[in-house]
Amino acid sequence: MTAQNTALVEALTARLGEGSVLTLGSDIEGYLVETRGLYRGEALAVVRPRDRDEVAVVLQECARAGVPVVPQGGNTGLVGGGVPSGGIVLSLARLDRIRDLDPVNATITVEAGCILKAVQDAASAAGYLFPLSLASEGSCRIGGNLATNAGGTAVLRYGNMRELTLGLEVVLADGRIWDGLKGLRKDNTGYDLKNLFIGSEGTLGIITAAVLKLFPEPKARVTAFVGCASAHAALQLFGRLREQAGDHLTAFEYMPDFGLEIVLKHRPGAVRPLAERHAAYGLIELTAPQQDTDLQGQLEAILGTALEDGLVQDAAISASDAQSQGLWALRESLSEVQRLEGGSIKHDVAVPVSRVAEFIETAARACEAQMPDVRVCAFGHFGDGNIHFNLSQPVGMDKAAFLAHWERFNRIVHDIVHGMNGSISAEHGIGLIKRDELVLYKDPVALDLMRSLKRALDPQNILNPGKVVASVLPQ
Structure with missing residues (x-):
């Protein structure tokens, strides 16, 4: 470390205590690596303040020294937003009251x-x-x-x-x-x-x-897992549920056949919820604050009509909390089991709800045209238009060789999203992985306003530099 950096670490240690400032490589290693292993950073130290006043001390000292500060919470992010490139990692884990x-x-x-x-x-x-x-x-x-x-x-x-x-x-x-x-x-x-x-x-x-x-707190709850012939049928079913169940409709999660099959393959104890395979699946949940609300009857009536109309091919409705948890586990395991199928190129995007099915099918065709054996795993939150459009590597392909196509698939997927007036980041953020994409797709006036805000609130560019619009500011 330079003399200036050594002086900063010593000043922080003096003001916060030795236990609050970590500098040994073995102590800080876990703070340097992004959860998916795509990025690894470096830092002078990890500082662990105990309250907001100690956070203020850290910012005062770092501003005086002109040293960057990268905040971290649970370090579970998926876009590299908490990866440091020098400076101080500010862990907020001890502010837990x-x-x-x-x-x-x-x-x-x-x-x-x-x-x-x-x-x-x-x-x-x-x-x-x-x-x-x-x-x-x-x-x-x-x-x-x-x-x-x-x-x-x-x-x-x-x-x-x-x-x-x-x-x-x-x-x-x-x-x-x-x-x-x-x-x-x-x-x-x-x-x-x-x-x-x-x-x-x-x-x-x-x-x-x-x-x-x-x-x-909900006192009544019912969960269903339904099979549909296509994403378009699932979207029609969602519209019907929204219209007929109203505020009782709490969740409508979408999964493709490939997604369910890899969960069944890799998750111990996972049970196929329907007798046959289907092209598309919906995980539906209705809740109500009144214990005596007949949600099961309501859901059975809606799905019964949907079956008659061909929107649903089969359905399983939970009869207990344990069954409901088992259905949810199928959806919640999907992100984790993808890694067991090799490399995964991930896109967290949003389009208008009315176009989610069109997006899934259009983007899948475009990606398969570029790499015929790529396995599309498009899933997510149908009700708010947020789709995790992920691509699993072809069977037998080298992982590194597949991941080298990330930028190529970004352009395909993000161009389609942009053409549908959507967003290239729905809920994961920009971080490092999308900072250059933001410049390509964000409205220029919006970017200028964002840069102005950054300069006004962080004129030294010490707060998580290199992320979001900070990437286009001098460092």
Whole structure:
């Protein structure tokens, strides 16, 4: 380290304590590697503050030294947004307190290091629901959920993190603290500052706490797994459910036949939910806050008519919580088992709901035309237009040789998304993996506004540099 960097580490150690500043290679290794192994960074140290004031100290010292700061939560991101390229890794894991739960206001105030599952459990203990649900909820942290504007499986009913958040506490690049922890559903006193920071991936400020919305805990629930002849049939079924079930419709997840088959192949104990194979599958869930709501009868009636009309070929409806969990496990295992099929080129995109089926079929044909044996695994959240359009390597192909085609397939998929007035990043963020793609597809005026915000809030470019629009700023 240079003398300046050594002085910074010594200053942070003196102010926060030795246990809060890690410098040994064996201690910091886990903070340098992206969860999928696509990126590996380097850092001077990992700093583990205990509260927002210590976060402010870190920012003050790093701003004085002109040293970059990369925030990390659970390090479960999928786009390289938490990978450092020198400087300090700021781990928020020790900011894990639930500060308040207001049952009348239906809010919970939590620190950024809280694991998502802990927030869900705290809400449930009070008889409420915090509805954000992700496959990584046992390890991802609220700060990262906010920084990426996480979505998950319940966006259809409850919205993503932006819709679930009422207030924030943020430490700015110079160490100042913005206290916006208000649990207000109406507040027109100027600009809505919190939405600058949600989804900014730590490039504008470090989120240290948030006021989140709570909802009545569901007392009735029913889950179904249905087989359809095509993505278009599944989309028609979704429209019918949305119309006839209304707010009871909480989730509608889409899986292709290939996706279900690799789950059955690799997940121990997985059971085929339907007697025959189908081209497309829907995982449906209805919920209600009243125990006596006949959701099963409602769902049976809707699916019965859909069967008669040919939208559904077969269906299985859960008769217990255990059966419901078993159906959900099929969907939640899909992301994990893909790696067991070799290399996977992933696209997290969104198009208007009305065009999701068209997108899946158009993009699949285009990719298969370029590589006939590629295996398309397009799945995701039909109800909000978010499709994880992933490509598994052809059987027998070398993994590295397949992944070398990533940019080629990006252009194919993202061009189709852009042509449908969609987004190349739906819920995972931009990070490193899409920073150059953003320049290709984002409206130039929007990019200019984003750069102006970055310069105004982080003039030294020390907050997670190299990510999102920071990649086009001088470093």
